[in-house]
Amino acid sequence: MTPRRDPAPYADPAMFTSSPFPEPLFGAGRPRWLRWVPYVVAFGFTASLLPSTIVVLGGDYGMNSGLAGALGVAQTLPLLLAVGRPLQAWWVIFTADLAAALALAGIPAAPGTIWPWPPPTIVGYLALALALGLRERRRVLLGVWLATGAAGILFGLLRPARSDATWLLLFVLTGVVLLLAGALRERGDARRQLAEQETISEAERARRTLLEERTRIARELHDVVAHHMSVITVQADSAPYRLQGLPPEAAEEFGTIAATARESLGEMRRLLGVLRSEESEQQHGGPEKAPQPGLDQLERLVEGTIRAGVPVELTLSRALGELPPAVGLSGYRIVQEALSNVVRHAPGARTRVSVTPDRTGLTVLVVNGPPPHAAEPLETTGTGHGLVGMRERVRLLDGTLDTGPLPDGGYRVAARLPLTEPPTGKDPTRA
Incomplete structure (x- = not known):
């Protein structure tokens, strides 16, 4: 050293x-x-x-x-x-x-x-x-x-x-003692710093092992869920041919289920591409390059939520124009996660979605009321990963996020996304 x-x-x-x-x-x-x-x-x-x-x-x-x-x-x-x-x-x-x-x-x-x-x-x-x-x-x-x-x-x-000459003797001997003792102290300090670095390195190795294990579990989960989603897609596509005499409404519903399942499979493939290691990306050509969803697909997202039994009112400004891809993707994901939380925790609750741009940023607001008394939530507890994902997307864009319950029993999600490119080194499209 x-x-x-x-x-x-x-x-x-x-x-x-x-x-x-x-x-x-x-x-x-x-x-x-x-x-x-x-x-x-x-x-x-x-x-x-x-x-x-x-x-x-x-x-x-x-x-x-x-x-x-x-x-x-x-x-x-x-x-x-x-x-x-x-x-x-x-x-x-x-x-x-x-x-x-x-x-x-x-x-x-x-x-x-x-x-x-x-x-x-x-x-x-x-x-x-x-x-x-x-x-x-x-x-x-x-x-x-x-x-x-x-x-x-x-x-x-x-x-x-x-x-x-005693002053010279003391001067020389003092210098020798100070030099030797200082060198001994610095050697001890160096050994302690080395031990601390080894401890930090061991913690980093443990953390890397944990992340690798999480990645492996995510890949295995993808394989399991992808199999079942593929089965659902095939069954929904073939139902009108296997079942004779289906009403047109039922056949249309099966088509919608198949389309939703295929979209979910695409999302999972993109997620798996992000989780791949650098070596796998070099071997297999990197993650899938399919287009990411944007605000133009919000109407389709809201229609799917309405079919799930949640009445949603969408207010989408027609003056959106050309938004940065990161802003459009983050806005879509925030609305998607907010509506998913409503479906899981407040099924049937009336919900308002508002996406409004101005000269400096995009405001995304999702507010749901209390669930009907007869409705039981699909989940009584949650992991909180959805809110964490929202905050991370907003943070990458240097925006703001405000979430919390309302006095009437509902919930509010409000995000403000600046219409600027994310800071260097941040890529919200991979968040």
């Missing part, structure tokens, strides 16, 4: 902003005993460095005992905070280290002492650098490293005769 190159950190005001990681080290998805390891390590450093720092500052350097105690506490106790908030701990410790160096600069140098950073200060600072490298971002680490070097250089300029 190629790390992202940050802009110049010294120009970033957020250089010393704490990392957004809220959990302590080893705090996520780890055994409980492992979560306590950083605290135990931090407590060990604090317990060992606190008395040694006070003794070195007060005894070896000759600092006032009270000041030595205060600075020793400020330089070591925040190491406990470094487990969860290392940058905040760095601010406290770094400030205390600067204060100690300034205080020592005013005290005569004792033999064998080093300045500006006494040995306990170096050890505690490196422990803090380890916590920083494991938690903070690159630019924060770079800012800490540069601040450490700048402080050493300033003290060298302040007291050149007193300063020695």
Whole structure:
């Protein structure tokens, strides 16, 4: 993984902003005993460095005992905070280290002492650098490293005769610790991201398997239903020849049944063509290229609904003119699905269908009243797929859809379809 190159950190005001990681080290998805390891390590450093720092500052350097105690506490106790908030701990410790160096600069140098950073200060600072490298971002680490070097250089300029190479030693060692700890953290981040990607890939594979299974079921359903529809078509076509003495009305009804069955077969073949895989389309020439229905077939659709026992009043503007194919198909499908819902859930209910265009769009309105008291719905529950299909068609055209029950017990479906081409990449004719 190629790390992202940050802009110049010294120009970033957020250089010393704490990392957004809220959990302590080893705090996520780890055994409980492992979560306590950083605290135990931090407590060990604090317990060992606190008395040694006070003794070195007060005894070896000759600092006032009270000041030595205060600075020793400020330089070591925040190491406990470094487990969860290392940058905040760095601010406290770094400030205390600067204060100690300034205080020592005013005290005569004792033999064998080093300045500006006494040995306990170096050890505690490196422990803090380890916590920083494991938690903070690159630019924060770079800012800490540069601040450490700048402080050493300033003290060298302040007291050149007193300063020695300890500032350079701390500068180099801090850079090494920050680099190694940061690399270790980034390696852990990369492993976690890889695990997340594997989890996402597994979910995508499961979703693809589910979609393939649904496609297979749809094809099998097509085969089963197509067989029965074919039988209905043949029986309806041959009924006038097999049954002698049929009234003309009955023969016409059989013809209508046969025509409806053939139309349903065509619709199912188009649906199957959409469900075919790319490989099947290349082998068999793609889905059927039969014309899609449009608003000019609404009258035929309404006549079929009336024959099913639903009184429908159609208001179809004669000023439709040339509509975009996607708009005409979507309008037809919305009316078709709305009338199918009336037949299934409110058989016999009076229904009004209105299709009205204007300069900017097409308004489709289907309103049905309550079903007659004597009529029982063919279905008492539904899957909701019809409404989902309506919403998807309207969404692909950037239109609006309003559906819902009416106070009198009826139902209303109102769609507004803009007279524009669908956005790039959307094809409502295949919805």
